[in-house]
Amino acid sequence: MSFTVGPVREEAELAGRPDVVLIAGPTASGKSALAIARARALGGVVVNADSMQVYDGLRIVTARPDHDDLAAVPHMLYGHVPPERSHSVARWLEEASRVYGQLREEGRVPVFVGGTGLYFAALVKGISDIPEPAAEIRRYWRQRGLEAPQGLHMALQKRDPEAAALLRPSDVQRIIRALEVFDTTGKSIHQFHRESADHSLLASASIEAHLVSPPRAELHARINQRFDMMMAAGALGEVEMLLERDLPDSLPVMKAIGVPHLSEYIRGKMPLNTAIERSKAASRQYAKRQSTWFRHQLTGLF
Numbered sequence: 001m002s003f004t005v006g007p008v009r010e011e012a013e014l015a016g017r018p019d020v021v022l023i024a025g026p027t028a029s030g031k032s033a034l035a036i037a038r039a040r041a042l043g044g045v046v047v048n049a050d051s052m053q054v055y056d057g058l059r060i061v062t063a064r065p066d067h068d069d070l071a072a073v074p075h076m077l078y079g080h081v082p083p084e085r086s087h088s089v090a091r092w093l094e095e096a097s098r099v100y101g102q103l104r105e106e107g108r109v110p111v112f113v114g115g116t117g118l119y120f121a122a123l124v125k126g127i128s129d130i131p132e133p134a135a136e137i138r139r140y141w142r143q144r145g146l147e148a149p150q151g152l153h154m155a156l157q158k159r160d161p162e163a164a165a166l167l168r169p170s171d172v173q174r175i176i177r178a179l180e181v182f183d184t185t186g187k188s189i190h191q192f193h194r195e196s197a198d199h200s201l202l203a204s205a206s207i208e209a210h211l212v213s214p215p216r217a218e219l220h221a222r223i224n225q226r227f228d229m230m231m232a233a234g235a236l237g238e239v240e241m242l243l244e245r246d247l248p249d250s251l252p253v254m255k256a257i258g259v260p261h262l263s264e265y266i267r268g269k270m271p272l273n274t275a276i277e278r279s280k281a282a283s284r285q286y287a288k289r290q291s292t293w294f295r296h297q298l299t300g301l302f
Contacts, residue, residue, distance in 0.1 A: 010057045017042060018208040019104065022301070023113040024049070024120055024294055025212030026287035027257075028222040029259045030067065034212060035113035039073040042109040047099055048077040049123070051115030054092065057083045057242055057254045060235045062256055063226065083242065083253040093122045097201050117293040123302060124207075126200035128192040133180035145172055153181060209301050211294055223283045230258070231276065240266055257283050 007262045021038050025031040035046045048054060052062040056079045059066075064078050076099050081087045096112070096119075103110045112123065145152060155167035156179055163178040181189040214222065227235075239262040247254055254260070264270035270278075 008048065016206070018142070019109070019205040020207055020214055021109060021111040022049075022120060022123070022207060022209045023111065023212065023284050024117070024210070024298075025115060026219060026290040027115055027283055028226045028287065029214055029219060030210040030222070031113050031115070031210075031212040032063075032069065034071060034174075034210060035111050038208075039109070039111045041273070041287060042111070043107075044109035044111045045074045045076055045099075045103055047096065047103075047110050047112045048075070049112045049116055049119040051087065051089075051092070051116040051119065051252070052256045053078055054081045054087050054100070055079065055083050055256075056081060056254065058238055058256055058259070060233050060238050061232050061258045062221060064179065071130075080241075082095065083245065083247060083251065086252055089118050089122050090127060092119055093127060093201070096123065100201060115290050117290065117297055120294075120298060120301075126203075128189075130189065130192045131185055132183055133184045137180055139182045141176045141183075145176050150292075152176065152179065156182075159183070160190075162188050162190050166190065177241060209300075213294075219287055220284055223287060224280050227258070227276065227280050227283060236266070237264055238288055 021035075021042070021044065023031045023035045026282060030179055032046075038092040040042065046065070046108070050062070051066045054077060055062065058064075059079060065075050069075065077092075077095055080151070100110050112120070114120075141152075144155075149172045150169075152172060152175045153164060153167070156175050157165070160178055160182045163182070164175075167178065169175075178189045180191070182251065183188070185192075192293050213219075235258060236250050239259055242253070242259065243266060249255075254263075258279045261275040261282070265275040
């Protein structure tokens with residue numbers, strides 16, 4: 001697995017055409033425009049790596065490619081999942097694997113683009129086949145996490161120094177996960193990760209990778225502007241049609257940014273301006289989480 005990371009260059013300047021392009025970034029960062037540009041330059045196909053854009057019925061709210069985008073270059077894995085279904089990382093990876101193989105056979109470059117970090121992790125690292133922690137071990141470490149979280153990192157250092165060296169003491173959730181895995185299996189969680197990486201889809205691929213990360217003030221302005229554009233384009237109507245399907249609130253599509261607050265407006269529980277402002281705030285908070293995840297979880301790729 002080799003990487004080319006950095007500013008976009010003209011194809012003539014590339015040392016060789018990559019096997020695959022990965023473009024990640026927070027919502028409204030401009031990554032879709034970059035994906036289209038790279039697909040055009042490389043004779044490639046844009047492939048969705050965003051967990052909300054897989055769903056049918058919310059083209060505007062989830063900012064799926066519009067008609068001009070679809071006309072510019074081919075796009076795959078967008079809007080193909082009914083909203084009544086819950087789509088998993090494992091299921092998406094199966095689909096992405098088929099698409100990747102098909103495009104490579106055709107001599108076209110897959111350009112994966114999106115903001116779902118777990119999708120990119122699955123592509124690059126594979127999905128670890130880690131046994132489920134024993135129930136008593138899970139209960140023990142989660143209780144320790146509630147009562148004495150400050151001692152968890154030291155406990156991990158004694159059991160699994162490799163994992164402890166890669167985790168911040170404040171990252172309680174991941175420390176607990178590492179402790180659960182070690183006490184259940186006697187193996188470091190990172191041994192499982194290495195084994196899955198050896199069998200990952202992109203294990204032998206040459207990768208061109210880009211993390212699109214505008215300055216915070218610019219990103220916030222883009223988020224606010226884009227949501228206003230969504231509202232003008234008919235986002236409210238999309239949410240109304242979704243509510244008519246009477247879907248359970250537990251489904252992922254019902255949690256897409258904009259859906260919960262606009263639903264409250266439609267049900268008469270919130271003024272429209274409040275629903276819009278809260279949706280924008282939720283989008284800004286989500287963008288922050290996305291940026292943090294990419295920086296810490298895929299170090300060395302982006």
